[in-house]
Amino acid sequence: DQQVKQNSPSLSVQEGRISILNCDYTNSMFDYFLWYKKYPAEGPTFLISISSIKDKNEDGRFTVFLNKSAKHLSLHIVPSQPGDSAVYFCAASEFTYNNDMRFGAGTRLTVKP
């Protein structure tokens, strides 16, 4: 039961351009969403989050947008840098303290110099 879906397994963009990673979810009870980044041979690391009371959260080059009616969120990276090349996981949970987080399958981002 894949409650969180990342339909694009991979994405390639040119350095300096915008990267847009998408995520869809099916559980309307989810109200907290996060993005994690994972480099090879390392565990995922937290990138940015958003709660359902907001539709946008920004942190430097990273912005997450949430569209609750469409059950869709996206991560924008502007400008993209080669060091951003990694696998990005979208995650969702019902409460901020509930660590029963559901993850998507991940999108491998490659930023070409």
Add this chain to the structure above:
Amino acid sequence: KAGVTQTPRYLIKTRGQQVTLSCSPISGHRSVSWYQQTPGQGLQFLFEYFSETQRNKGNFPGRFSGRQFSNSRSEMNVSTLELGDSALYLCASSLGRTNTGELFFGEGSRLTVL
């Protein structure tokens, strides 16, 4: 501050055997979650422990079990191993209370079942 530590990092087992993986959370973190990562499936939630009690459980068979000790360290066990259990097993810790919800992951234990 030391991060989440998982041992062993790599291990090879044969079908039918059992395996125990260990996770030491960040000091002060009382919640430990376990995830299985396989290609194309992303991170599948196994279970979460808080103060030695299992709070949540994912959709895995009973061959997968875990526990948490009073010092918050956690172990997970997989019995009667199957080929499909080959995966990266990730442990994550957090304070466990209302917070940003951020999980801190270890580097994982890569299990290969032959």
